[in-house]
Amino acid sequence: MTAATAGTSRASVRRLIAPLALAQFICSFAGSNMNVMINDMSRDLDTTVQGIQVSITLFLLTMAALMIPAGKxxxxxxxxxxxxxxxxxxxxxAIVSALAPGLWALILGNSLLEGIGTALLIPPVYILTTVYIPDIATRAWAFGVISGLGGIGAAAGPLIGGLITSAISWRAAFLFQALIIVVILLLSRRLTDPIPADPDRPFDVVGAVLSALGLFVLVLGILAADTSVPLMVTLVIVGIAILVAFFWWIRRREHAGKEALLSTTLFRNRVSNIALVTQNLQWVLLMGTSFTVSAYLQVVRGHNAIETGVIFTAATVGLLLTSLIAGRLARRFSQRALILAGFVLCVPGVVxxxxxxxxxxTEWSxxxxxxxxxxxxxLMLTPSVNVVQSAFPEKAQGEISGLSRSVSNLGSTLGTAIAGTILVANINAGGAAYGIAMGVLAVLGLGGLVAALLLPRDHSRRAPQPHPEAA
Known part of the structure; x- marks a missing residue:
């Protein structure tokens, strides 16, 4: 399949994005489906709610920390x-997780192997889409399908996970993921790499270590909040210091004329920076709400996996409805307006x-x-991605894709770590802990609304419309 045919043929575009979109779906699904298995997994693995939270957070953190190095x-x-x-x-x-005899095996299979696998496969999803589809309008449509399926995977994760757990076992949910991986491998057989690999291209090992270590220590500090406040503060400060050292290192390499892990020029675009903030906070809200509400329903109110998943159907239905009309809305409203509308709906939702x-x-509440x-x-998942991607020329699309995915996954990590830690650390307080955790998410949502307001109107034009053959 050539770039030309991908830009003009409906069949070729759909063949391309089928395995790529399904890959984004299953990775997002993996980040949220465990939320409804908390009681079942903690009982079977002889661990605690905190242990399961750590596994979920480490999975999200692993893929966020390795996304940029994997992109390179x-x-x-x-x-x-x-x-x-x-x-x-x-x-x-996924198979290791399904057979896990204890928490250590779950962390090995889910947190590390699935996290590393996700970090390796997600950057190619967006880079291949960019390279295969030269037509900007068709590419925007493809990004919309891929990111939309990512959102649906995260929103539907609790329902699908609850159904599988209640009907069979939580272990079957991981076997389901392995089955989907086999399907993706079969669908991707015809995919070819349009750009030859460059084995001699330099790789910034020091930058990769610093970026991954900085993010890991920072999130570890947040997770330590319920153990020791001094330890939390120390780890957060150390994490920030390592990230500062990372930016110093890549600037030094650039000034020396060497290729850095991440180009600092990506952070000089104000429009992209603001859109990245909105992108990050969207996933903070999605994953933070998913974990907090799921844990509260199961641990405090005593609901099982299927009951928790059914309650979350409301979020899945809402996301599906607005995703279906997002294309029409993009023809009538600017991307800025859609992002604003998204936060205007989300913040009252948290309240x-x-x-x-x-x-x-009652569960209806x-x-x-x-x-x-x-x-x-x-409404806003796809517009935020489009604003970021369209802020850069063609040659920077691969690099900005990696940064964009890393920022989104970091949002997922922070949402689960911050809100989850507040709830788990005070789980005996029940409704009070739940209220505080959700209150923090509401404040972060307001931050996203402010960021959306800062998007300049002249850069928030309507999304490019898809090629008629792709639509």
């Missing part, structure tokens, strides 16, 4: 090879999850808030 690695070993390698590593991790739940013991959050996310 694609140039060295090839995009198709990196994608296939990621799928294999992920599949092995409703605090207010209605506090005053009622969760529905309005979850529906609003899902609807808001369905």
């Amino acid at each position: 690695l694609t140039d060295k070993i090839g995009r198709k090879r990196c994608f296939t390698l990621g799928l294999i590593v992920y599949g092995v991790g 409703l999850l605090i207010w209605l739940v506090a005053g009622s013991t 969760f529905v309005p808030g979850l529906f609003l959050i899902g609807s808001g996310l369905g």
Whole structure:
């Protein structure tokens, strides 16, 4: 399949994005489906709610920390090879997780192997889409499908995971992931790498270590909040210091004329920087809400996996509805307006999850808030990606794709770490801990709204419309 045919043929575009979009779906699904298995997994693995939270957070952190290095690695070993390698590593991790005899094996399979696999396979998803589809309008449509399936995977994860756990076992949910990986491998057989790999291309090992270590220590500090406040502060400060050292290092390499892990020029675009903030906070809201509400329903209110998953259907329905009309809305409204509308829906949604739940013991009290959050996310996930991608020329698309995915996954990590730690550390307080955790998410959502307001109007034009053959 050539770039030319990908830009003009509906069949070729769909063949291309089918395995890529499904890969984004299953990776997002993996980040949220465990939220409804907390009680079942902690009981079977003889661990605690905190142990399961650590496993979930480490999975999200591993893929966030390695996303940028993996993006660079694609140039060295090839995009198709990196994608296939990621799928294999992920599949092995899913099988290890399904057979896990204890928490250590779950962390090995889910947190590390699935996290590494995700980091390897996601950058090629966006780079291959960029390279294969030269037509900007068709590419925007493809990015919309891929990121939309990512959002649906995260939102539907609790429902699908709950159904599988209740009908069979939580272990079957990991076997389901392994099965999907096999399907993706079969669908991707015809994919070829349009750009030859460059084995001699230099790889910034020091930059990769500093960036991954800095993010790891920073999030580890957040997770330590319920253990020791001095330890938390120390780790957060050390993490920030390592990240500062990372930026110093890549600037030094650039000034020396060497290729750095990440180009500092990516951070000189104000529009992209603001859109990255909105992108990060969207995933903070999605994953933070998913973990907090799921843990509260199971640990405090005593619901099982399927009951928790059914309650989350409200968020999935909201996201699906707005995703289906997002294309029409993009023809009438600017990307800035859609991102603003998304946060305008999400923040009241979080407030409703605090207010209605506090005053009622019925499960219906969760529905309005979850529906609003899902609807808001369905509106703005794709526009934020489009704003970031369109802020850079063609030659920078691969690098900005890696940064964009890393920022989104870091948002998922922070959402689970921050809100989850507040809830788990004070789980005996029940509703009070839940209210505080959701209150923090509401404040972060307001930060996203402010960031969206800062997007300049002249850079927030309507999204490019897809090629008629692709639509």
